[in-house]
Amino acid sequence: MLKAVEPGFVSDADRLAAQEASRALAKLSGNGGVQVDAQADTGERQTFVLPAAAVRLLTDMMAQLAEGRSVAVMPRHAELTTQQAADLLNVSRPYLVSLLEQDKLPYKKVGTHRRIQLQDLLAYMEARNTVSDNAMDALAAEAQELGMGY
Structure with missing residues (x-):
C-alpha cells in the first residue's frame, strides 16, 4: 500500500x-x-x-x-485494517466494526485483528451507492408526480 x-x-x-x-x-x-x-x-x-x-x-x-x-x-487484493476501511468509507471505526459483526461486510481475523479485503470493501461501497442512487431517483420521481418543481 x-x-x-x-x-x-x-x-x-x-x-x-x-x-x-x-x-x-x-x-x-x-x-x-x-x-x-x-x-x-x-x-x-x-x-x-x-x-x-x-x-x-x-x-x-x-x-x-x-x-x-x-x-x-492500493492493489485490489490489499487487506485493510478496520481503521483504513473506516477511513475509506468515511465512517467511524466502531460503526465499521458493527457492519462486520452484522455480516454486512466480509472480513477475516488475523490473530485478534480483523482484516477486510479492499475488493470486498469496494463492492460494498458500490452496492451502498446503488441503493442511495435508487432512493434519490425514487424521491425525484415522487417530487415530479407531486409537482414540486424538482
Whole structure:
C-alpha cells in the first residue's frame, strides 16, 4: 500500500503542475501508452514508455491532485485494517466494526485483528451507492408526480 499525498499537503504550485500534467497525459494518450522523456534534478535523463493502464491511472491521480484532493494507491487484493476501511468509507471505526459483526461486510481475523479485503470493501461501497442512487431517483420521481418543481 502506498499513500502518495496526505490531505491538505498539496501546494498551489503542485496543484498547477498536476493540472498541466493531467491535461498533457489525457491529450497524448488516446487509448495507448505514452513515451516519457524524464530528467531528474541531478540532470540524469531517461526515456521509457508508460503502458495505457498506467497513463489512465496517472491522469486520474493528477486530476485529483489538481483539485487538492489526497490520493492513495492500493492493489485490489490489499487487506485493510478496520481503521483504513473506516477511513475509506468515511465512517467511524466502531460503526465499521458493527457492519462486520452484522455480516454486512466480509472480513477475516488475523490473530485478534480483523482484516477486510479492499475488493470486498469496494463492492460494498458500490452496492451502498446503488441503493442511495435508487432512493434519490425514487424521491425525484415522487417530487415530479407531486409537482414540486424538482
